[in-house]
Structure formats: C-alpha cells, structure tokens
Amino acid sequence: MVKKIKWANSYLWLVFILLYLPIFFLIVYSFNSGDVMQGWEGFSFKHYAELFADTRIIEIVVSTLLIALLSSLIASVIGTAGALYIYNLKYALAKNIFLSLNNILLVSPDVIIGASFLILFTVMGFALGFTSVLLSHIAFSIPIVVLMVLPRLQEMNQSLVAAAKDLGANNWQMLSRVILPVISPGILAGFFMAFTYSLDDFAVTFFVTGNGFTTLSVEIYSRARQGVSLEINALSAMMFMVSLLLVLAYYMITTRTGKNKKRGTRLVLPASEGL
Secondary structure, eight states, X not given: OHHHHHHHHHHXXXXXXXXXHHHHHHXXXXXXXXXXXXXXXXXXXXXXXXXXXXXXXXXXXXXXXXXXXXXXXXXXXXXXXXXXXXXXXXXXXXXXXXXXXXXXXXXXXXXXXXXXXXXXXXXXXXXXXXXXXXXXXXXXXXXXXXXXXXXHHHHSOHHHHHHHHHTTOOHHHHIIIIIHHHHHHHHHHHHHHHHHHHHHOOHHHHHHOOTTOOOHHHHHHHHHHTOOOHHHHHHHHHHHHHHHHHHHHHHHHHHHHHHHHHHHHHHHHHHHHHO
C-alpha cells in the first residue's frame, strides 16, 4: 500500500513538472536581455518596458479583459436562469433533452462553433467586431455556468424551499433569500470558469473578429507567426500571473464562505437543541 502511494505521488509530481516546466522557462526568459530564446544573455526588464510602451497591445489587453468580464457576467445570469429552468422541469424526458443540448455545446470543437457563428453573422449581415466576439463568448460560456450551477441545485435541501413557502414567501423572495444564497458557490465557480475560458479563447474568436478589433490570443498568434519575440513571453508571464491571482481569489472566497457556513451551523445547533 505504501509503495502504491509513493508511486502515485511520484506520478503526480511528474505530471506537474511536465505541465509547469514550459511555463517556468517562459517566465524566466521574459527577463532575458536578449531578443530570442536561444541563450541567456543577462537579467533585464527591457521586454516588460517594451510591453508597457506598446499602446496597441495595452488596448488589446483592455479589450480582452472587457470581453471576458462582460461575457462571464451575462453568461452567469443567463446560465443560472437556464439551470433553474432545467431543474424545475417536471418531465424527465424534457430535462434530459435540455441537458443533452447543453452538453453538446461543451464537447463540440471550437472550430465548428466559431465557423457556425461566422456563417450566422455573415447571413444576418452582422458586422464582425466587438459585438460579434462578445455574443460568441456569451454563447459558449452559458453551458459552462449551467454545468456549475445545476449540481448545486440538485444538492439543495428541499425543506428550505418548503419552509419558505409555508412562511408565505413569494417566488422572488424564495429565489433571492433561499435559492441564490445556497447556489452562490456554483454561480461563482461558473463565473470564474467562463472568465478564464473567454480570456484564453482563440479558435472561436479567430472566426468572429474583424474590423480592426482583436483579442489577446489572436494577437499573440499573429505576432508568433512573424517570429517569437520575448515581449510575448513578458505578456504571457503577466497573463499567467493574472490567472494565478484569479485562482487564489476564488479559493479565498470559497474558503471564507465555507467558514461562515460552519459558524452559522454552530450558532444554530445549540438553540435548536435547547428548543
């Protein structure tokens, strides 16, 4: 048993090394004073200085963050509403159909989704640009939110809803004071997942961008075709740090929420026992 655990730990460490070693080299070489990744020439911040002096890339970063934030917020609202609708369906067949349609979007290749949106926007005569990218990101983010929120609804204690109804709460009061607080961790997880998916999406965005508007992933791809510059390393290193901060923020929020729930449970239990 001990040998199996050691082998499992060794395998886990090997996987982590293979995953993070390229990122480590990317970050290290972003501080290289040379212009290419063909040898270490000394420590320097010049590529970060070039990055912040590049007004075009700064505008693209702001646009990418704006697209990710707006799409994840709108997708969180629509996805939560969709999860509530699927959960409240009475017929199992209808529920399975909607779940299957939702899962199909999750497993469909991004190239197919991007090409489909391109055809749709072209047929409708819709100009490609900020709005087309935003709509596309909302569309592929909604199934992610549904997938995060629906298990929380299924785990919810139905006695809470029944108690709210017995106390005379209307539908809005039940939703805002009972259901949403219970499923808020799922909504938060869906928001962060949608944000990260939107932030690094390339395939869908590549099809629906146009009229001078682009996102970070498409811009990096365009620049990499002309030759890998260490300015891209600096930009990628900063985006990795942003992703890491998002993960830490999500971990801190969920940990704090869990602690608050435990404290609330401890405060309620003695009173209930006394009754």
